Amino acid sequence: MKEIxxxxxxxxxxxxxxxxCYQEIPEVQVxxxxxxxxxxxxxxxxxxxxxxxxxxxxxxxxxAVEVVDICTPTHLHAQHVLQAAAAGKHVICExxxxxxxxxxxxxxETCDKVGVKLFVGHVVRFFPEYTLARRILESGxxxxxxxxxxxxxxxxxxxxxxxxxxxQLSLGPIGDxxxxxxxxxxxxxxxxxxxxxxxxxxxxxxxxxxxxxxxRFRRGPLAHCEGSWAHAPGTFxxxxxxxxxxxxxxxxxxxxIPITLTQRKPIDGTTPxxxxxxxxxxxxxxxxxxxxxxxxxxxxxxxxxxxYDALKALEIALAALDSAKTGKPVELKED
Amino acid sequence: xxKIGIMSFAHIHAxxxxxxxxxLQDVEFIGIADEDPKRGGKVAQELAVNYFTDYRALLxxxxxxxxxxxxxxxxREMVVAAAERGVHxxxxxxxATTLADAEEMISACQRNGIKLGIAFPCRxxxxxxxxxxxxxxxxxxxxxxxxxxxHGKMPGGxxxxxxxxxxxxxxxxxxxxxxxxxWMLKQEVTRVYAEMDTLMxxxxxxxxxxxxxxxxxxxxxxxDASWSRPKSYPxxxxxxxxxxxxxxxxxxxxxxxxxxxYGDVDNQVAWENWGDNLDLEMLRxxxxxxxxxxxxxxxxxxxxxxxxxxxxxxxxxKLHQPVTLPISRxx
Numbered sequence: 001m002k003e004i005x006x007x008x009x010x011x012x013x014x015x016x017x018x019x020x021c022y023q024e025i026p027e028v029q030v031x032x033x034x035x036x037x038x039x040x041x042x043x044x045x046x047x048x049x050x051x052x053x054x055x056x057x058x059x060x061x062x063x064a065v066e067v068v069d070i071c072t073p074t075h076l077h078a079q080h081v082l083q084a085a086a087a088g089k090h091v092i093c094e095x096x097x098x099x100x101x102x103x104x105x106x107x108x109e110t111c112d113k114v115g116v117k118l119f120v121g122h123v124v125r126f127f128p129e130y131t132l133a134r135r136i137l138e139s140g141x142x143x144x145x146x147x148x149x150x151x152x153x154x155x156x157x158x159x160x161x162x163x164x165x166x167x168q169l170s171l172g173p174i175g176d177x178x179x180x181x182x183x184x185x186x187x188x189x190x191x192x193x194x195x196x197x198x199x200x201x202x203x204x205x206x207x208x209x210x211x212x213x214x215x216r217f218r219r220g221p222l223a224h225c226e227g228s229w230a231h232a233p234g235t236f237x238x239x240x241x242x243x244x245x246x247x248x249x250x251x252x253x254x255x256x257i258p259i260t261l262t263q264r265k266p267i268d269g270t271t272p273x274x275x276x277x278x279x280x281x282x283x284x285x286x287x288x289x290x291x292x293x294x295x296x297x298x299x300x301x302x303x304x305x306x307x308y309d310a311l312k313a314l315e316i317a318l319a320a321l322d323s324a325k326t327g328k329p330v331e332l333k334e335d
Numbered sequence: 336x337x338k339i340g341i342m343s344f345a346h347i348h349a350x351x352x353x354x355x356x357x358x359l360q361d362v363e364f365i366g367i368a369d370e371d372p373k374r375g376g377k378v379a380q381e382l383a384v385n386y387f388t389d390y391r392a393l394l395x396x397x398x399x400x401x402x403x404x405x406x407x408x409x410x411r412e413m414v415v416a417a418a419e420r421g422v423h424x425x426x427x428x429x430x431a432t433t434l435a436d437a438e439e440m441i442s443a444c445q446r447n448g449i450k451l452g453i454a455f456p457c458r459x460x461x462x463x464x465x466x467x468x469x470x471x472x473x474x475x476x477x478x479x480x481x482x483x484x485x486h487g488k489m490p491g492g493x494x495x496x497x498x499x500x501x502x503x504x505x506x507x508x509x510x511x512x513x514x515x516x517x518w519m520l521k522q523e524v525t526r527v528y529a530e531m532d533t534l535m536x537x538x539x540x541x542x543x544x545x546x547x548x549x550x551x552x553x554x555x556x557x558x559d560a561s562w563s564r565p566k567s568y569p570x571x572x573x574x575x576x577x578x579x580x581x582x583x584x585x586x587x588x589x590x591x592x593x594x595x596x597y598g599d600v601d602n603q604v605a606w607e608n609w610g611d612n613l614d615l616e617m618l619r620x621x622x623x624x625x626x627x628x629x630x631x632x633x634x635x636x637x638x639x640x641x642x643x644x645x646x647x648x649x650x651x652x653k654l655h656q657p658v659t660l661p662i663s664r665x666x
């Protein structure tokens with residue numbers, strides 16, 4: 001019998017990624033998968049040997065499930081976390097933690113009160129290119145940080161019932177993409193003082209969005225974050241640049257990449273692809289993240305990224321959304 | 336033959352303009368003026384041109400035009416002097432450090448029937464023209480947003496003296512990209528928000544700045560104007576743009592045409608540019624228009640519009656609020 005039994009809610013992209021990662025972790029067994037769409041999730045359940053549910057209640061109440069991993073659309077996170085906590089189950093929740101701060105606070109309080117752990121999937125803290133940059137910064141090798149630029153660019157995401165397209169549900173590229181960078185930046189540079197943001201989102205362009213956000217950190221540094229749902233289908237890349245008093249770090253996932261496949265003709269009969277870049281690692285950062293969460297759970301230690309961190313990243317995202325809406329800078333309150 | 340001189344070698348770009356003027360066949364490089372005899376004498380000797388310590392003495396020569404490369408705050412004095420002598424001017428950017436100075440320069444030139452051009456070489460060269468051409472063809476549809484950078488290394492000298500430069504990185508690096516935006520989009524900037532600070536160098540002016548600009552027709556742009564390239568960076572800096580349109584994305588890197596050179600002899604990694612010589616193309620166009628008595632492509636008004644955005648950025652940072660253009664002439 002494996003030590004930790006997980007139930008995954010949502011068999012979409014992230015649910016699939018997490019399920020594969022858990023198979024790499026010997027102490028973990030995917031006991032159950034819940035997918036509301038009839039017919040979906042069957043393959044994943046078969047692959048992992050998990051029981052397939054179509055009801056969240058049933059999965060959460062399954063006594064075989066000790067930890068609930070929530071990979072549902074953002075607007076369902078709060079409801080599912082609260083349900084899992086009420087059943088005394090530990091929770092791993094995809095980012096963003098919630099759609100607003102009151103939801104996020106309630107989720108954190110509830111989990112605290114009932115004594116279950118709440119881990120949030122801010123996976124960028126487990127990506128080696130980001131952690132290496134942070135270590136170099138901490139070592140003092142490039143001096144004092146000054147201007148940081150980040151990019152996280154892809155095509156418009158296609159979710160079920162186009163839930164990404166509904167900004168109330170997904171929070172757009174600021175809440176869905178840039179929240180990763182906000183968390184990483186806050187991890188490196190501390191609390192944010194002021195936010196100014198612009199987005200493209202408009203009624204006329206329902207399937208196009210692009211955000212440029214300026215952050216001022218209390219400790220001084222400035223940051224500029226680019227987040228795109230406007231790039232061509234099949235595109236996804238990230239980059240960052242950390243300029244400091246005595247040096248600079250730059251990274252571009254399109255350049256710093258070991259494998260790019262370009263096929264003259266499609267070999268498997270599918271549509272020809274332009275180029276398929278791959279940056280394989282012996283352990284995927286998602287596996288590193290989930291392995292870490294499981295370790296924290298079994299050893300009772302604090303995770304590298306806490307639910308409070310997730311709330312603070314959400315706070316920055318909400319300030320950016322607010323700024324984009326009002327056209328004014330938003331000052332964040334000091335804790 | 337167009338007879339041209341250079342007034343002041345305070346601005347480092349003069350060291351690029353001078354050999355370009357020498358190269359141009361239809362230009363007669365009359366001489367240079369520089370108040371620093373050591374600097375000016377050396378340059379004049381190397382270029383084998385006449386040298387004057389007093390710029391008025393240069394203006395007394397038989398001249399069609401001068402290129403003004405003084406400290407920013409002294410542009411007004413020199414441009415007005417040239418205008419009053421009936422000499423056309425190409426003035427280094429930014430046009431001036433205040434709108435009042437810029438206005439005075441423009442009106443002095445108008446009054447005397449003198450052409451006033453501003454040195455924005457970024458518009459020249461095939462890459463910029465191709466970019467504009469693609470946008471005009473609608474290659475990315477309607478432009479919605481632009482993310483731009485104009486990074487550099489901290490230049491030191493008078494560039495970090497507020498009295499002489501009028502500001503730091505934001506004064507130095509805002510105007511190039513603003514001029515490109517105005518030219519490419521055929522729109523004015525309507526609103527400016529800025530964050531800036533001195534975070535990298537022990538200097539009195541800001542060394543970093545992040546601007547957010549709104550354009551007339553509703554699109555927006557950000558510009559990183561920071562002097563954030565460290566000394567060890569393989570090149571001086573960059574001018575880049577990511578242009579997001581309704582139909583696609585256009586990426587622009589004006590100085591991407593380089594070789595990466597790893598040299599153990601000087602223990603240095605360098606990106607050596609083999610793209611168009613923008614300064615040469617700019618001066619060629621300027622000289623031709625002077626020779627043919629045509630209006631200049633980039634005028635004092637263009638310089639003033641770009642300066643206004645930089646000044647609005649300072650005002651915005653002071654207020655921590657976006658600033659709507661036009662701004663007060665007193666800023």
